Amino acid sequence: MAQRQHYFAAGPAALPDSVKQQIQLDIAEYGNSGLSILELGHRSPEFAIIIEQARQLLRSLYAIPDHFEILFMQAGATAQFDAIPLNLLSNKSLMTYVDSGHWSRRAAEFAEKYGRVQRLSAVSEAKSVDADVMPSERADWQITADSAYIHMTPNETIEGIQIADISDANVPVVADMTSCLLMRAIDFERYDLVYAGAQKTLGIAGVTLVIVRQDLLQQATEQTPYMLRYDIHAEQQSIVNTSPVFAVYCVLQMLQWLKAQGGLAPMLAAANERSSLLYKAIDEQPLTSNKVSSELRSSINVCFDIAGEKRLQQFLAEAEMQGLLGLAGHRHHGGVRASMYNGTTLSAVESLAEMIAAL
Numbered sequence: 001m002a003q004r005q006h007y008f009a010a011g012p013a014a015l016p017d018s019v020k021q022q023i024q025l026d027i028a029e030y031g032n033s034g035l036s037i038l039e040l041g042h043r044s045p046e047f048a049i050i051i052e053q054a055r056q057l058l059r060s061l062y063a064i065p066d067h068f069e070i071l072f073m074q075a076g077a078t079a080q081f082d083a084i085p086l087n088l089l090s091n092k093s094l095m096t097y098v099d100s101g102h103w104s105r106r107a108a109e110f111a112e113k114y115g116r117v118q119r120l121s122a123v124s125e126a127k128s129v130d131a132d133v134m135p136s137e138r139a140d141w142q143i144t145a146d147s148a149y150i151h152m153t154p155n156e157t158i159e160g161i162q163i164a165d166i167s168d169a170n171v172p173v174v175a176d177m178t179s180c181l182l183m184r185a186i187d188f189e190r191y192d193l194v195y196a197g198a199q200k201t202l203g204i205a206g207v208t209l210v211i212v213r214q215d216l217l218q219q220a221t222e223q224t225p226y227m228l229r230y231d232i233h234a235e236q237q238s239i240v241n242t243s244p245v246f247a248v249y250c251v252l253q254m255l256q257w258l259k260a261q262g263g264l265a266p267m268l269a270a271a272n273e274r275s276s277l278l279y280k281a282i283d284e285q286p287l288t289s290n291k292v293s294s295e296l297r298s299s300i301n302v303c304f305d306i307a308g309e310k311r312l313q314q315f316l317a318e319a320e321m322q323g324l325l326g327l328a329g330h331r332h333h334g335g336v337r338a339s340m341y342n343g344t345t346l347s348a349v350e351s352l353a354e355m356i357a358a359l
């Protein structure tokens with residue numbers, strides 16, 4: 001079997017070794033509780049401490065202002081595609097969605113069940129097969145003032161597209177940060193609701209973080225399902241039914257690990273270093289290509305094509321033999337995708353860049 005050097009999968013994704021070691025200890029026994037972390041009750045005093053510590057650590061790492069609530073919800077980021085309109089649309093009928101790729105489109109499709117959706121394009125895909133994916137002109141955006149909110153996906157995990165913050169919105173800004181939370185600082189002056197499934201940057205699947213301005217909490221309607229209501233989660237400190245104890249515990253482990261690494265600033269610097277190295281290797285190799293224009297290239301999920309299906313399959317097989325796992329592109333997209341979250345070492349990326357150079 002291949003000796004793992006690094007796991008580049010998009011999510012569930014690599015966890016840092018020290019985090020996995022701590023998890024192993026806590027699976028044997030959590031503290032002096034006499035119980036495995038897997039057995040710990042969601043109403044136990046131990047879990048009350050775990051969830052509160054996770055909340056406080058996230059708040060301090062991001063300097064999240066007091067007028068934001070931090071919720072731990074379930075059913076993944078996809079459930080938020082429904083939860084957001086069901087909690088924020090209130091008596092309005094229009095929502096604005098920035099289109100930047102697969103996941104933002106999916107969110108917009110879900111929203112269409114609840115009202116009218118205005119779509120703004122962040123990317124203009126050229127018609128020719130060889131042309132780049134270019135940024136569209138933001139100056140053209142007319143964000144309709146009677147829109148309930150504007151939704152954006154700063155990092156598109158499947159295409160490897162990253163778009164800039166919206167700085168001048170006159171309506172609440174909602175962001176799907178499933179593949180970029182904890183990868184850089186966030187200015188909470190610019191966002192009103194941020195959400196992320198945990199399985200990429202925050203641990204394992206099973207919990208979704210929702211960081212939402214308190215004055216947006218009371219807008220759910222009678223039709224909003226109980227488990228999707230932000231006000232219910234806020235009132236009950238996110239212990240509404242049986243909480244995903246282990247997944248929340250993993251979020252805490254990841255946050256503690258991140259703090260020990262020096263916080264968010266070094267994470268951004270490391271992501272930039274890794275991705276610059278990889279894009280350089282891709283651009284220098286005539287047999288590989290990345291069609292995303294430089295302003296939109298993701299520093300987290302780097303996608304590229306390799307000329308010739310046989311060469312691509314050989315590359316993926318050779319990478320596995322060298323211990324570089326999880327590199328196959330998304331099933332709808334093909335090619336290669338290197339997802340490089342916070343645990344990814346520069347040396348793993350150097351190995352990948354060497355393989356590209358040797359094609």
Ligand SMILES: Cc1ncc(COP(=O)(O)O)c(C=O)c1O
Nearest residue numbers: 076077078103157176178179197
């Ligand atoms: C940006 C983004 N949004 C949403 C999702 C869907 O997340 P989940 O599987 O937690 O519903 C993903 C999953 O890859 C994602 O990358």
